Amino acid sequence: xxxxxxxxxxxxxxxxxxxxxxxxxxxxxxxxxxxxxxxxxxxxxxxxxxxxxxxxxxxxxxxxxxxxxxxxxxxxxxxxxxxxxxxxxxxxxxxxxxxxxxxxxxxxxxxxxxxxxxxxxxxxxxxxxxxxxxxxxxxxxxxxxxxxxxxxxxxxxxxxxxxxxxxxxxxxxxxxxxxxxxxxxxxxxxxxxxxxxxxxxxxxxxxxxxxxxxxxxxxxxxxxxxxxxxxxxxxxxxxxxxxxxxxxxxxxxxxxxxxxxxxxxxxxxxxxxxxxxxxxxxxxxxxxxxxxxxxxxxxxxxxxxxxxxxxxxxxxxxxxxxxxxxxxxxxxxxxxxxxxxxxxxxxxxxxxxxxxxxxxxxxxxxxxxxxxxxxxxxxxxx
Amino acid sequence: xxxxxxxxxxxxxxxxxxxxxxxxxxxxxxxxxxxxxxxxxxxxxxxxxxxxxxxxxxxxxxxxxxxxxxxxxxxxxxxxxxxxxxxxxxxxxxxxxxxxxxxxxxxxxxxxxxxxxxxxxxxxxxxxxxxxxxxxxxxxxxxxxxxxxxxxxxxxxxxxxxxxxxxxxxxxxxxxxxxxxxxxxxxxxxxxxxxxxxxxxxxxxxxxxxxxxxxxxxxxxxxxxxxxxxxxxxxxxxxxxxxxxxxxxxxxxxxxxxxxxxxxxxxxxxxxxxxxxxxxxxxxxxxxxxxxxxxxxxxxxxxxxxxxxxxxxxxxxxxxxxxxxxxxxxxxxxxxxxxxxxxxxxxxxxxxxxxxxxxxxxxxxxxxxxxxxxxxxxxxxxxxxxxxxxxxxxxxxxxxxxxxxxxxxxxxxxxxxxxxxxxxxxxxxxxxxxxxxxxxxxxxxxxxxxxxxxxxxxxx
Numbered sequence: 001x002x003x004x005x006x007x008x009x010x011x012x013x014x015x016x017x018x019x020x021x022x023x024x025x026x027x028x029x030x031x032x033x034x035x036x037x038x039x040x041x042x043x044x045x046x047x048x049x050x051x052x053x054x055x056x057x058x059x060x061x062x063x064x065x066x067x068x069x070x071x072x073x074x075x076x077x078x079x080x081x082x083x084x085x086x087x088x089x090x091x092x093x094x095x096x097x098x099x100x101x102x103x104x105x106x107x108x109x110x111x112x113x114x115x116x117x118x119x120x121x122x123x124x125x126x127x128x129x130x131x132x133x134x135x136x137x138x139x140x141x142x143x144x145x146x147x148x149x150x151x152x153x154x155x156x157x158x159x160x161x162x163x164x165x166x167x168x169x170x171x172x173x174x175x176x177x178x179x180x181x182x183x184x185x186x187x188x189x190x191x192x193x194x195x196x197x198x199x200x201x202x203x204x205x206x207x208x209x210x211x212x213x214x215x216x217x218x219x220x221x222x223x224x225x226x227x228x229x230x231x232x233x234x235x236x237x238x239x240x241x242x243x244x245x246x247x248x249x250x251x252x253x254x255x256x257x258x259x260x261x262x263x264x265x266x267x268x269x270x271x272x273x274x275x276x277x278x279x280x281x282x283x284x285x286x287x288x289x290x291x292x293x294x295x296x297x298x299x300x301x302x303x304x305x306x307x308x309x310x311x312x313x314x315x316x317x318x319x320x321x322x323x324x325x326x327x328x329x330x331x332x333x334x335x336x337x338x339x340x341x342x343x344x345x346x347x348x349x350x351x352x353x354x355x356x357x358x359x360x361x362x363x364x365x366x367x368x369x370x371x372x373x374x375x376x377x378x379x380x381x382x
Numbered sequence: 383x384x385x386x387x388x389x390x391x392x393x394x395x396x397x398x399x400x401x402x403x404x405x406x407x408x409x410x411x412x413x414x415x416x417x418x419x420x421x422x423x424x425x426x427x428x429x430x431x432x433x434x435x436x437x438x439x440x441x442x443x444x445x446x447x448x449x450x451x452x453x454x455x456x457x458x459x460x461x462x463x464x465x466x467x468x469x470x471x472x473x474x475x476x477x478x479x480x481x482x483x484x485x486x487x488x489x490x491x492x493x494x495x496x497x498x499x500x501x502x503x504x505x506x507x508x509x510x511x512x513x514x515x516x517x518x519x520x521x522x523x524x525x526x527x528x529x530x531x532x533x534x535x536x537x538x539x540x541x542x543x544x545x546x547x548x549x550x551x552x553x554x555x556x557x558x559x560x561x562x563x564x565x566x567x568x569x570x571x572x573x574x575x576x577x578x579x580x581x582x583x584x585x586x587x588x589x590x591x592x593x594x595x596x597x598x599x600x601x602x603x604x605x606x607x608x609x610x611x612x613x614x615x616x617x618x619x620x621x622x623x624x625x626x627x628x629x630x631x632x633x634x635x636x637x638x639x640x641x642x643x644x645x646x647x648x649x650x651x652x653x654x655x656x657x658x659x660x661x662x663x664x665x666x667x668x669x670x671x672x673x674x675x676x677x678x679x680x681x682x683x684x685x686x687x688x689x690x691x692x693x694x695x696x697x698x699x700x701x702x703x704x705x706x707x708x709x710x711x712x713x714x715x716x717x718x719x720x721x722x723x724x725x726x727x728x729x730x731x732x733x734x735x736x737x738x739x740x741x742x743x744x745x746x747x748x749x750x751x752x753x754x755x756x757x758x759x760x761x762x763x764x765x766x767x768x769x770x771x772x773x774x775x776x777x778x779x780x781x782x783x784x785x786x787x788x789x790x791x792x793x794x795x796x797x798x799x800x801x802x803x804x805x806x807x808x809x810x811x812x813x814x815x816x817x818x819x820x821x822x823x824x825x826x827x828x829x830x831x832x833x834x835x836x837x838x839x840x841x842x
Contacts, residue, residue, distance in 0.1 A: 072781070072811060074520045074789045104575040106551045107786040114758040117579035118794050128574030130592065131547055131554070137572070140592045144576060302547060302554045302570045303561070330520055332552035332786060339514035340562050357519075 003223070004197040007216060011208040016092060018209065028098040028155060031055050031122075033082075033112055034206045035298070036272045037103035037129045039145070039287040041168040044210065045160045046152035054206035055082050055100070055112065056269060058244025061360050062088060070115050076108035077328040077359050078242040078268060083115040093207075099123040099155060101148065105131075105267065106300045108331060125151045131301050133293060142288040149284065165283050171210055172277070178217040179205065179273035185224055186262040187318055192227035195238065195261025196251045203245045205271045233260040234379045237315055239341070240326030241299070241334045242268040250326055250356065253369060257376045263318040265311060266326075267298035267334075299333040308344055315349045322379040323353040324372075352379065384409070384419050387499075390426045392435070392442035401449065408452040412536050414500065422499045429498070429707040431650050431689075436675025440653050441499075443664055443671060447486060448495040450663070454484040455538040460608055463488055465546035465553040466524050466660065469571060471745050472544065472601055473662030474620035479610045488537045489527035490660035490704065493815055494653070497705025506530035507816055514559050522784040523815030524704070525556045532560065539564035542607045544600055548573035548593055549755050549787055567607075569600035573750070575757060582759035583731055585751050593750060594742035601742075617741040623665035627658045628728065630672035635726055637679050639772050643688020644696075644719040646679045649710040652702035655726040690714050695775040695836035696721040698768060701782060703814035712822050713778070716833045722772055725753075729767040758791040762798050769803045776806045776836045778829070783811035783819070806839070808832045 023029060032038045034054040057063075058077070063084030070083045085094045102113035104126050117124040127144035130137035153159055179202060185192055201220070205213060236259045238251070243266040254261055264270055277290030296310035315323070323345045325338045342353040354375040358364055384405060388398045398405075409419075431437045454461045460483045464473050468487055477485045497503035510526030511517045513533045531537040545557040545568045557568045573593040577586060605612055631654050638644050638651065654675070657668050682688070696719045703709045713720055732752050738744045752760045765777070777799055781792045789811070796807045810828065813819040 070793060072783070072789045072792055074783045074811065075786065107575075107790065110575050110757070111790045114579070114790055114794075118758070124579055126576050126578055128576030128589070130572055130574045131551075132570055132572045132596075136592070136595055140574065140588060143588050299555070300551050302545070302558060302572065303568065304555075304558055330786070332519075332521065332550070333555045335516070335519055335521070336514055336552065336555040336559055340559055 004193070004201060004220065007220070008200045008204045011204050011213065011216070015207045015209065019093070019096060023096050029096050030155070031093075031097035031100045033102050033109055033268060034271070035103060035105055035109060035268045036294075037105060037141075037291055038101060038148070039277075039291050040210070041165060041172050041277070041287060042145070042149060042160065043101075043152060044168045045165040046149075046156045046158055054245075055085075055094070056203060056206050056245040057081070057085055057091060057094075058242065058269070059247030059249065059360055061362060064360050070119055071111055074330050075111050076241065076331040078244055078247075079108040079111050081244075081360065082112045083119065086116065086120055097122060099125065101151070102126045103129050103144070105129045105298060106333065109268075129292070133297060133301055133306065138288060138292050141292040142285060145284055145288050162283055166279050168210075169277050169279050169283065169287070171214060175205060175210060175214050175217065176271075176273040176276060178214065178221050179271065181221050182217075182224060183263070183273065186260075188229075190229040190231050191260055191262055192224050192229045194255055195236070195264065196248060196255055198261075199243060199248070199251055199264065199270070202270050202273075206245075233258055234321045234376055235260055235262045235319060236376075237262065237311075237318065237320040237323045238264040238326060239311065239323060240266055241328055241331040242266055243326070244269045247360070249365060250324070250358070250368070250372075253372050254324065254376070257373050258380070259322075259376045262320060263314050265296060265314065267300075299337045304337065308341070311341070312344065312348045315345065315351070320349070320351060322351050322375065324375070325353055325355040327355055327357045329357060329359040383416060387419055387423045387426065388442075388445065390423065390432050390438065390441065391445045392438035392440075393445070404449050404453055407456070408449050411452060412496065414502075418500050418502060421501055425501060426499055429649055429711060430653070431647060434650075434675060434678045436671055436673075436678050437650055437653070439671035439674060440657065440668075443657065443661065443668055444491065444494050444653065447491050447661060447663065450484055451486065451488055451491050451537055458482065459484045461538050461540045462542045462544060462604060462607065463528075463540040464544045464662070465557065466490065467546075467549065468660065468662070469544070469548075469597060469745060469749065470659065470662060471617075471620045471624045471741070472597060472604075474623050474665055475601065475612050475616055476604050476608060477662040478616060478620055478623070478665070479612060480608050483608050485662045487660040488531060489524045490656055492531045492536060493524070493527055493704040494656060497815075498653075498707050503527070503705040503815070504818065506534060506536065507818075509533045515556065520784050522550070522552050523813050523819075525552060527815060529556060529560070532564065540566045542566065542604055543568045544604065545570050547571055548749065550785065552786065567603070569603040571596045571600045573755075577757045577759065579759060582756070582763050583751070585747065585756065589750055590738070590743055590746045593746035594740075597742040597745060614741070621741060621744065623669075626669045627665070627672065630669055630676065631655060631658050631726060632728055634672065634676045634679060635722060637676075637683050638719075639721050639727075641683045641688070642719070643686070643692045643694065644690050644714075644721065645682040645688050647689045647711060647714055648699060648702060648720040648723055649707035649714075651723065651726065652704075652707065652710065655702065655723065656704060658726075690717060690719045693840075694719040695833065695840050696772075697776040697778050697836070698722045698724055698772070698774045699778050700780045701725045701814055703817075705815055706817050706822075708822055709814075709825070712826055713829055716826070716830055718776075718829070718833050718836070721774055722768060724764065724768065727768060727772075729764050730771065731763070731767065754785075754787040758794060761788075761791040762795050765795050765799055766802070769799060769805060774805065775840055776808065776832060778832070779807055779809045780812050780814075781809070782814055784813050784815075806832070806835055
């Protein structure tokens, strides 16, 4: 659907203009790491300010090169890139943030918060995400959200109103539901939406004004549900730690080669949309339950049985023919998991897995092309 | 065949005779040849100060741990593995509770004996690389050694893993992999980050509370495995045992930190440091050995004997290589006194009294209050206190590149130390558990130049 590409490009431009205007009016802008553990509902409910802007960009080696002055190279590629983009001073969004909020899931994400705090002078706020999904973990995540609420109220000077918060939760629930409906359309034999289009829409969910975005998503869903596609392609599940905005080389390559990415799972860059947040009782607790207890968890959670089961179930639901594991350098939890997930995919789904690594280097493209083409050709032959 | 080697490691003749069958069995399993034994004899006598009885006893403790670990299942022991850096007091609780349980960090034992003694650590790393931690991805070499030792059958699959999660993400993930391959149950002792920049030195209570609750859970899981209840008295005893080794290490380190010339090589002290980290058994034997060594080193200090020249520039070194004592010997050979190893030094903050009274919270707070477990400010704060108290002439920040928590703050630390203290800092990455990732000669060139800078500064 060409319309989706045009839609998200329009949203990007519009958001940039809004932010420029808001900044000019003296409004504060809050940046955050889009890893699914910061409920944006809270941020919006803290008043019309601050405006969440995802530190979402990736895929370019310039940012990695620029980061070398601030962080050693032995950290995750995407996480290093975040201080790199700030240092490059080219991206408007990385320049205008007044505050950065980081839900810390692992040491690599912590490096984003610490490097911004130490080098940029930008106010940073971090709260920890426990790694065991049980009642104890939930309670401490909830305490983190309480600290976050306090921080946001301090930033804006506005007490969060529960009715406003409920409205935003409902709005984001609809956004999640619409994304889920679009995603599930890919269970059909010939998906009416490409992997790239879905990823672009999902990325837009991090920066677009949510009311407008939901409105547009409704139209997209309507159109897609009526769309007819016929082409049967090899179906790919894409898994990894981060799929950043701009880091589309793998997605493009896979789809150019003739395969269809029908489902993806990433810790950063893909908004979780499978579960809803209930709006009964204490809303902060509801947010904690919705965001912390969701499935699938990222690979940093332990034990990984839940996560592995969810990924296998996804593979079955979306009838995938192969898994491509997109490994960014030095993201240990994913690297270790890839070792045994290959066997799981083979044993439980009867499909092969290809692992590719990236440090956002253009030189990767040629060998990557060969490997992807070979993999897709292999699974196409069945 | 190996009598001399074990004698160098403090064994008496009678003890060697008694242990012969066990030694033969363990050496056969690990394919230790007569050539390997000759090499180990040469290395142990050259790289460690075996003139000192205390040093021989400490090397001997590592040899005993090695035999006990390799033969644990053959001899009917339950096996519990901790992760590096361990919650040592918890491991001591379990070790004290049952003699027929082997509790410890297997990769530390393997690295010290097969690496530092036999110079034969590469095959186990290669096996680890083939078993889930591939080369070229800056994985933790300790964890590669753990996986490799299991894959090669050098160490038995554990009955329980006390998995970390309070420092890194890699260790619990590797433990999960071990669970999938060998079926070993895992107790995840989780923690979370979340100190804000500017918090330091304050530690969030909720981090202590959460970590303490997870420690309790892990301890309960371990109790079920060993079939023994851990009483409060046993916990207190374990804390005391842990403290004795750490305070013994501090007393020993004081001689290096404050005496000129430095009376004992850091290559030797590394063996004591690793005891404080990785050995949970033989607590009283360890304390006695350290006390013996400290007395001997004290005598040397009084006599003005040293391993470097008097007046040598004094530097700190981040963490010793666990497989390669040659590295620190080389640094000292260049005329630098390594007055302190960061990871062995307890800062005033770490030595200060805790506000907590119960075992788990005390342990949790002790662990989280500084260094990488606290966060980047904790790392910088530890360096600053070290500079204030020990006033080194230079800092060698050789951070372990396979350790994600240790790779965040090196550049930040350099800036702070140089700006606030005017102390020269040499920063480089290396992997102290993987000799293939650095070259002693290559590092010699860099450290030699740094030593010249320090000597010139000192003479001004």
